[in-house]
Amino acid sequence: MGTGLAAGALSASATAQAQAIGAESARAYDIPPGSLATALNRFGQQSGVLLSYASDLTRDLQSRGLSGSYTPAGALSALLDGTGLEALRQDSGYTLRQRPSGASRNDISTLASVTVTGKASWGLPEAYAGGQVATGSRLGILGNKDVLDTPFSTTSYTAQAIENQQARTLADVLSNDASIRNTSSTGHGMETFRVRGFDLWMGDLAFNGLYGLAPDAHVPLEMFERVEVLRGPSALLSGMAPQGSVGATVNLVPKRAPDAPLNRVTATYVGDAQFGAHADLARRFGEDKAWGVRVNAVRADGRTGVDGQSKTRTLGALGLDYDRGRVRASLDAYALEDRQDGGSVFMAGFTTAIPKPPDGDTNIYAGAENTVENRALAGRLEYDLAKDWTVHAAAGRRLHRYTGTLRGTYVMVAPNGDFVGALRSGNGYSDTNTGEVGLRGNFQTGPVKHQLVLSTTGLTSVTGIVNAVGANYDSNIYDPAPPPLLGIPPRPPKYQEATLTSHAIADTLSFVDDRLQLTLGVREQRVRSKTFSTVTGAETANYDESAVTPAVGVVVKPWGPGVSLYANYIEGLSQGGTVTDVAAPNYLQVFAPYKSKQMEAGVKWDAGRFLNxxxxxxxxxxxxxxxxxxxxxxxxxxxxNRGIEWTTAGEAARGLRVLGGASYTHAVMTRNANAALDGNRAFGVPPWTANLGAEWDLPAVTGLTLTGRLTYTGKHYLDSANRLQAPSFTVADFGTRYATRIGGRNVVLRAMVHNAFDRRYWIGGFADGGAQVGAGRQFLVSASVDF
Known part of the structure; x- marks a missing residue:
């Protein structure tokens, strides 16, 4: 058995360089895909780091290559990804060995890669094996936490997963999660979700930890590095959800400039004939590259997968950051406009029975249009008062405008598909200001370590809305007639003012070398809300309620760092619900604040390259x-709602990555205005759901990957009376991508088909008795080039 050496030179100076790798300084690498031995040799030439290994270790192994700025440990981790090998640091450099079977990343001497999120990642957790999810996520006021140290159920989807799945909106990436189902169709003007059987509204998304700043209606993922999902209520961690979502908190992490210059252009084709372009540009400059700027610009225009519908999407996003010494700061700004012309899909209610679903590209409201605009500015500052104490502040403002048929697509459908429709048009706005100040510190009392957090949050919003209803007309979902069109209503009057404030304290106590961690916290929350008549402007309701909501979480690692048992009890006070059913006489009524409670327990284990x-x-x-x-x-x-969930991600075998899970939810209405409904299943909550996605790197063709995903949704009731039940369905997605170098440039070609077999189905909507038509078959093609 021979020995392989990879180094810039085996001289005294090179040895000195190798011994200085403890500094872990990052540098730019450009190593193409190919044999692992060749890639490691180029690593040694470019880094000057001494690398020793048995030559038979790399025989017949391939590497995906490397492009970007990495530390030596990060570069080796990326080059070895998927090979079953790991790098161990030694005094003079690194050596390679087989990764021990079942070993955790936490109990072996391997160093993970430095992601291309750059200097201002502010401790952003690294990607897990396979790159589709991260090893941790932000837990609101507690900051970034490793998944095995988190007493909650979390998943953080990475930019790699977003790009490789050609995800354009939040619904695309959340389709990987078995506990989440989209309750609005792809062709609709806005997205809504259900998590653990409860609604997740777009107004309850967090932008870099703050509510009220994320784009409403549709979220463009091109500007985000991570999509972090924290399942369950989280008032202690994140403050009050402005629209009362309970099932989850979704935090959107904006992109930052990597250490190496980035010039990436992606051309896209979606639907029938929608072409688009995305430019992603980044630079770091100044002393120690402390300053960073990242720009994302998107323009897409053309026909969608819905008959006769077209859509124009324009995004400009700017991310600035500073990271040096004790100070870390960021400033994000974006402007987004979505315009939809030529019609819309619909939400259906049913008179007596559920008819067969129409084709997923059916356009019920031919000629209808809507426009959504979102503009926001957000800043964040952190300052280290001392080694273990940091003060932070964040603030932002968002302006949201919409016009057209965004919220008026509900019809009552007879068993033969007939309905009497009336086009609804709206004009609305929402202006939001939000902010947070806080203090984090680490200290020790005897053998107990503490992570103390203090936080104060505030959010104010002013909303206005006006609606108009057109003339009734007869139509059929299988052969829709064009509706009588109507114009946009005049400037909307003010409808609501809301102010949400809270004060929180939390402490995470760690015992016996962090094998036992206890998090205790409490938040005092207040909701003030005024509602006004949209006709007279007179005040119609005035709420001022507050509550103290505790939380407790525990993590135990009885068998080492690779397995953790966890449990939590957490409450949340949210602004009272709003009636969003446009057919209801009390449409838009806001109710008094309500309180939610969660109890949860679980187990997490890391098998080295497989996380569950x-x-x-x-x-x-x-x-x-x-x-x-x-x-x-x-x-x-x-x-x-009571349930059990399983989530999984990682590499099941060399070159085979998986992402998915399964969920069972027993959702029951325990108390109802109509006592006859007590004990009925909650509407729109499938008991059984499952997702399984896979990526396979073909060994015979370096850079070629096949992808696929199966999504199963069980039968579920559409109404509280449990008279209408939608059947189960399974949707299949397939795709491929090819990563190569052309003319010295990194090129990635991707192709995917959603709902490959064009399955027709109903899925429960966000209103009692309502359902959405599932999206039909859709093709996506893209090409990315790094210049």
Missing amino acids: TVSVFQISKPSLIRNPSTLVYTDDGEQR
């Missing part, structure tokens, strides 16, 4: 209930 979480949970929450006779909504109901 199994959790059981119960969430109880007051809910809006519709009277079937008057169609009026009230808030005197309670929904209790």
